Amino acid sequence: MTTASLIDGKTIAQLVRTDTAQRVAEFTTRTGRRPGLATILVGGDPASHVYVGSKRKACVAAGMEDHHRELPETASQDDIARVIDELAEDPRVSGILLQLPLPAGLDAEPLIERIPPAKDVDGLTTISAGLLAQGKPGLRPCTPLGVIELLDQSGVEISGKHVVVIGRSALVGRPVAQLLTQRNATVTVVHSRSKNVDKLTATADIVVAAAGVPKLVTGSAVAPGAVVIDVGIHRVDGRLVGDVDQDSVEAVASALTPVPGGVGPMTIAMLLRNTLQAAEAQSAIK
Ligand code: NAD
Numbered sequence: 001m002t003t004a005s006l007i008d009g010k011t012i013a014q015l016v017r018t019d020t021a022q023r024v025a026e027f028t029t030r031t032g033r034r035p036g037l038a039t040i041l042v043g044g045d046p047a048s049h050v051y052v053g054s055k056r057k058a059c060v061a062a063g064m065e066d067h068h069r070e071l072p073e074t075a076s077q078d079d080i081a082r083v084i085d086e087l088a089e090d091p092r093v094s095g096i097l098l099q100l101p102l103p104a105g106l107d108a109e110p111l112i113e114r115i116p117p118a119k120d121v122d123g124l125t126t127i128s129a130g131l132l133a134q135g136k137p138g139l140r141p142c143t144p145l146g147v148i149e150l151l152d153q154s155g156v157e158i159s160g161k162h163v164v165v166i167g168r169s170a171l172v173g174r175p176v177a178q179l180l181t182q183r184n185a186t187v188t189v190v191h192s193r194s195k196n197v198d199k200l201t202a203t204a205d206i207v208v209a210a211a212g213v214p215k216l217v218t219g220s221a222v223a224p225g226a227v228v229i230d231v232g233i234h235r236v237d238g239r240l241v242g243d244v245d246q247d248s249v250e251a252v253a254s255a256l257t258p259v260p261g262g263v264g265p266m267t268i269a270m271l272l273r274n275t276l277q278a279a280e281a282q283s284a285i286k
Contacts, residue, residue, distance in 0.1 A: 004228075004253040006262075012153045013146075013265035017062060020272045024063040027279060035094040035279030036065035037121065037271075038087045042080060043073035043103040052099050055268055062272045067093050073103050080106070084114045094279035095121030097271070118282060121274040129170065132178050139274050144176035146266025147208055147229050148183065154255060156206065156227050159184035164201045166190050166217070166243070167210035172231055176208055197221070209243035219248030228256045231263050 028034050037059040041052045056066045067090070069083050080098075087093045096119045102108050117127040123141035131138030151158055163185045167173030177187045188204070190197050192211075198221035201207050209217050210231035222228060232243030242259030249256055257263055 004250045004256040007150055007154050007229075007255050007257045009146075009150060009257055009262040009265045012150055013269040015153065016149060016266070016269035017058065017272060020269070020276055021062040024276055027276065027283075028063065031283050033092070033283075034063060034065045035275050036067050036092045037275045038067040038069065038090075038093045038096045040069050040071070040080065040083055040087075040096070040098045042071045042075050042099070042106070045101070045103075048099050048101070055097065055271060058268045058272055059275065062276075064094075064272070064275060065092060075103075075106075077106055077111070080111050081114055084111060088114070088116050088119060091282075093119065094282060095119050095271075095275040097122050119278055121271060121278055123175070123274070124170065129175070132175055135182055139278060140179065141171060141175045142267045142270040142274060143172050143231060143263065144179050145270040145273070146263055147176050147231065148179050149270065150229060150257060150263065150266060151206070151227070154227075156255065158206070160186070161205040162186045162188070162203060163206040163208060164188045164190060164204035165208045165210065166197065166201065167212070167231075169210065172210040176210065176231075180208075211243050213243055214241050215243070215245040217244045217249060219245070219250075219252045222249050222252045224252055225254045226252070228253045229263065230257050230259050233259060233264060 024035060039052050039055055056068055060066050071079060087096050096115045098111055100108055112124050115125055117125055120128045120139050123139045128138050132140055163180050165173055165177045168189050168191045177189045180187050188200055190200055201221045202223050204226055206227045208229045212232060214234040214236050228244055228249055230242035230244040234241050240260045
């Protein structure tokens with residue numbers, strides 16, 4: 001028996017994108033310039049090409065400038081650093097996104113750190129992470145922002161709820177747990193060394209699954225009526241699946257994000273919102 005309603009990430013992402021495009025138009029009228037997103041793509045990874053292509057298209061559709069830079073597989077650490085430095089200096093560029101993963105042999109971390117925090121639209125620099133940890137204004141990672149937006153737009157109350165976040169990565173688990181805490185949730189973070197993960201998730205009002213393990217969360221690990229947000233994306237036997245076993249969880253949860261069409265579309269929508277936020281903050285200090 002299916003009881004859970006599916007949280008429609010495609011429609012909610014479109015709402016965010018339409019709202020952002022409208023605010024971009026207002027920004028452009030007010031300042032005489034468009035926000036600009038610079039994407040940096042190194043090498044020929046096919047999935048990265050698809051992701052960057054979608055980000056660039058969405059950025060243009062929202063009325064922003066597309067400042068794409070492409071480097072060959074053979075690019076050195078210094079070559080990439082130089083491109084980041086140029087974009088950091090360029091006043092037309094509001095946000096810089098270094099597409100990960102980089103080709104083998106390159107070290108992403110020092111390159112990410114070169115991105116000025118004011119242009120860090122992926123929210124991955126140490127300064128952005130520190131601002132989030134301290135609850136100070138700054139740019140937050142896009143997927144965690146997308147999770148919060150999905151809950152808000154679906155009318156799910158966060159304050160006072162017990163949320164179990166599965167995963168503690170810098171990209172998803174840790175920042176989403178911090179954002180939820182700042183929204184007054186009671187947050188439990190579980191990870192690969194946690195014991196009795198199923199028992200813990202079964203006590204949650206909201207489960208956010210970001211473990212990177214296909215179909216990890218099953219119906220027996222979810223409380224009746226819980227809301228389940230599935231961040232995972234995996235290709236299994238030619239099909240996309242998440243970290244949640246949709247069939248068994250649907251019968252227990254009150255609401256669930258599908259894969260595909262749940263969290264996935266939100267990431268680009270929040271990137272656009274971040275780029276506008278960066279442009280607004282930069283224009284305010286000029
Ligand atoms: P990661 O591998 O960096 O982190 C996974 C985390 O899960 C780790 O903290 C680990 O301790 C924990 N974990 C692993 N196995 C576990 C288990 N059995 N029980 C409990 N915890 C466990 O991955 P990530 O970058 O955080 O991404 C997580 C998933 O989300 C992946 O499937 C990734 O593809 C997906 N993702 C989706 C989007 C999107 O836009 N939808 C964006 C980023 C990541």
